[in-house]
Amino acid sequence: AQTVTQSQPEMSVQEAETVTLSCTYDTSESDYYLFWYKQPPSRQMILVIRQEAYKQQNATENRFSVNFQKAAKSFSLKISDSQLGDAAMYFCAYRPRNRDDKIIFGKGTRLHILP
Amino acid sequence: NAGVTQTPKFQVLKTGQSMTLQCAQDMNHNSMYWYRQDPGMGLRLIYYSASEGTTDKGEVPNGYNVSRLNKREFSLRLESAAPSQTSVYFCASSEAAGFNEKLFFGSGTQLSVL
Numbered sequence: 475a476q477t478v479t480q481s482q483p484e485m486s487v488q489e490a491e492t493v494t495l496s497c498t499y500d501t502s503e504s505d506y507y508l509f510w511y512k513q514p515p516s517r518q519m520i521l522v523i524r525q526e527a528y529k530q531q532n533a534t535e536n537r538f539s540v541n542f543q544k545a546a547k548s549f550s551l552k553i554s555d556s557q558l559g560d561a562a563m564y565f566c567a568y569r570p571r572n573r574d575d576k577i578i579f580g581k582g583t584r585l586h587i588l589p
Numbered sequence: 590n591a592g593v594t595q596t597p598k599f600q601v602l603k604t605g606q607s608m609t610l611q612c613a614q615d616m617n618h619n620s621m622y623w624y625r626q627d628p629g630m631g632l633r634l635i636y637y638s639a640s641e642g643t644t645d646k647g648e649v650p651n652g653y654n655v656s657r658l659n660k661r662e663f664s665l666r667l668e669s670a671a672p673s674q675t676s677v678y679f680c681a682s683s684e685a686a687g688f689n690e691k692l693f694f695g696s697g698t699q700l701s702v703l
Contacts, residue, residue, distance in 0.1 A: 480631075483629065517696060518694065519681070565632060576645075578634070579624075579631050579634075581629060582631045
């Protein structure tokens with residue numbers, strides 16, 4: 475069975491500093507997609523960044539970047555220049571390439587930004 | 590605003606009562622999902638529907654039923670509510686399968702079963 479593991483239930487970072495959130499996954503598939511979603515206190519889910527498994531290049535979106543290590547099945551999220559608005563729950567998610575397969579989420583990491 | 594609309598936003602039930610959570614999207618998406626979110630458990634998939642007329646079980650389907658009434662609507666029914674079903678429920682729909690997939694979520698339903 476495919477699983478997504480986020481080993482850090484909570485993390486804190488000083489404003490303007492850099493923080494890395496960890497995510498590992500287990501799958502026998504070779505082609506899949508990985509995502510990071512953000513859930514602020516409003517409960518809205520927001521897509522932060524996504525990665526295709528067959529692409530070696532790590533995805534970046536402004537201050538957000540990933541470190542994708544396919545062999546290690548690791549997909550960490552780096553947030554640079556942390557801002558107060560980054561405080562949220564962050565979920566790592568996985569989906570096989572097969573269009574009928576569902577998206578599996580990790581348990582989440584709650585990120586606190588310290589002013 | 591276009592998006593995913595869930596009703597109700599809050600609900601309190603007594604054990605054994607039934608209710609239906611409604612979800613509608615106006616983005617012409619094929620895929621729709623129901624998740625539950627519990628502290629420390631993340632988002633767990635209850636049921637999903639890859640297209641109109643099809644539904645499939647997710648990770649935690651026991652105690653729930655779903656109906657994909659048409660392309661827009663995907664409802665979740667609790668036939669006999671239990672305290673273990675106290676949770677926040679999210680409906681979602683997706684733009685496209687695969688890399689371009691982006692889940693659009695409703696605002697959630699806070700359900701308490703006493």
